[in-house]
Amino acid sequence: MEIHVLRLGHRLPRDERITTHVALVARAFGADEITYAGQKDGSFEDSVKRITENWGGKFPVSYSKSPVSTIKKYKKEGCTVIHLTMYGIPVPEAESKIKSGNKEKILIVVGAERVPMEIYELADFNIAVTNQPHSEVAALAITLDRLQKGKELKRNFNEKFRGKLKIRPNKKGKTVEKS
Amino acid sequence: MEIHVLRLGHRLPRDERITTHVALVARAFGADEITYAGQKDGSFEDSVKRITENWGGKFPVSYSKSPVSTIKKYKKEGCTVIHLTMYGIPVPEAESKIKSGNKEKILIVVGAERVPMEIYELADFNIAVTNQPHSEVAALAITLDRLQKGKELKRNFNEKFRGKLKIRPNKKGKTVEKS
Numbered sequence: 001m002e003i004h005v006l007r008l009g010h011r012l013p014r015d016e017r018i019t020t021h022v023a024l025v026a027r028a029f030g031a032d033e034i035t036y037a038g039q040k041d042g043s044f045e046d047s048v049k050r051i052t053e054n055w056g057g058k059f060p061v062s063y064s065k066s067p068v069s070t071i072k073k074y075k076k077e078g079c080t081v082i083h084l085t086m087y088g089i090p091v092p093e094a095e096s097k098i099k100s101g102n103k104e105k106i107l108i109v110v111g112a113e114r115v116p117m118e119i120y121e122l123a124d125f126n127i128a129v130t131n132q133p134h135s136e137v138a139a140l141a142i143t144l145d146r147l148q149k150g151k152e153l154k155r156n157f158n159e160k161f162r163g164k165l166k167i168r169p170n171k172k173g174k175t176v177e178k179s
Numbered sequence: 180m181e182i183h184v185l186r187l188g189h190r191l192p193r194d195e196r197i198t199t200h201v202a203l204v205a206r207a208f209g210a211d212e213i214t215y216a217g218q219k220d221g222s223f224e225d226s227v228k229r230i231t232e233n234w235g236g237k238f239p240v241s242y243s244k245s246p247v248s249t250i251k252k253y254k255k256e257g258c259t260v261i262h263l264t265m266y267g268i269p270v271p272e273a274e275s276k277i278k279s280g281n282k283e284k285i286l287i288v289v290g291a292e293r294v295p296m297e298i299y300e301l302a303d304f305n306i307a308v309t310n311q312p313h314s315e316v317a318a319l320a321i322t323l324d325r326l327q328k329g330k331e332l333k334r335n336f337n338e339k340f341r342g343k344l345k346i347r348p349n350k351k352g353k354t355v356e357k358s
Contacts, residue, residue: 014196017193017196017197018196018197018200021197021313021314021316021317024311024312024313024314025313025314025317027311027313028309028311028312028313028317029309029313029317051312055311055312085353086346087346087348087349087352087353087354087355088348088349088350089348089349089350090332090333090348091332092329092332092333093348117352120351120352120353121351123351126349126350126351128346128348129332130207130208130331130332130334130336131336131337131346131348132203132206132207132234132336132340132346133203133207133230133234134200134203134204134206134207134208135200135203135204135316135320137200137314137316137317137320138200138204138207138208138316138317138319138320140317141314141316141317141320141321142320142321142324142332145321145324150271152309153269153270153271153308153309153321154269154271155309157309157310157311158310161311167265167266167307167310167311169266169267169268169269169272169307169310170266170267170268170305171267171268171305172299172300172302172305173266173296173299174264174266174299175266176266
């Protein structure tokens with residue numbers, strides 16, 4: 001399974017840290033790349049690149065001027081489009097309907113303040129992680145967890161990412177190795 | 180099971196939105212209340228109160244001047260203290276060790292930039308949701324999900340919260356009822 005994430009409507013300075021959290025969750029939870037739309041933000045791109053350089057793996061960040069065109073392009077390629085919205089179908093109901101085989105390609109669209117209705121229409125699934133207001137960061141984490149059936153949390157992260165920085169899990173402190 | 184959340188080291192303006200997301204995730208994912216430490220922030224408290232007024236349920240927000248004393252108080256009451264940190268034991272390994280029966284009381288400590296070593300020592304479990312850098316918002320969501328075995332996502336939220344605003348799940352649009 002290949003998973004891409006599209007973050008809509010990035011606004012500065014408001015979304016500076018939230019969009020970074022969205023990107024880092026995507027990377028840590030096994031998504032393959034992220035595209036963002038809204039305001040172009042070199043500092044956001046640099047943060048994600050710096051983390052990827054230190055902690056390893058490949059995690060491209062790209063910018064889209066037109067997220068609707070980006071979604072249409074993914075749909076043409078046969079990709080399943082999931083839009084995360086509190087107005088959608090509860091995730092436990094939706095997850096059984098989404099094919100998540102090895103060959104599947106999934107685009108997860110992460111909204112912002114106001115998402116155009118066109119995106120609700122284009123999405124194959126409008127999914128709600130609780131129908132309550134909370135956080136796109138949490139909604140993305142839970143969706144990535146459900147799509148991968150919890151496997152992404154059982155990985156050996158040091159083997160997967162082969163970063164310069166590696167954590168050895170510790171019951172009571174911090175153990176970081178640098179290479 | 181009763182779950183409280185303690186958010187450490189809130190800093191303004193940096194953590195303004197992240198701490199709000201932490202609080203809203205706690206509420207939506209079934210935690211009972213939140214305490215925060217760091218800078219006192221009336222605007223954060225008001226945001227959470229406003230959301231709770233509109234979307235229902237009870238979700239007290241309180242401030243702690245000394246998070247270490249707060250944790251010690253919880254421990255005296257027999258509460259299990261879970262500290263979320265990327266340096267800890269992987270969540271799939273830890274979750275089987277944490278009792279999560281009906282009578283259990285759990286405090287989840289959500290870190291900030293630098294967490295004093297004393298908190299690692301005080302915690303019954305230092306838990307990592309991936310040993311990679313990402314987001315305390317996502318770590319909290321996954322931990323609440325695992326502790327409740329996914330049940331919190333299957334709730335009827337309108338029955339649970341009885342808010343003035345209610346969402347009716349919709350495949351392709353937004354359906355909000357106001358009462």
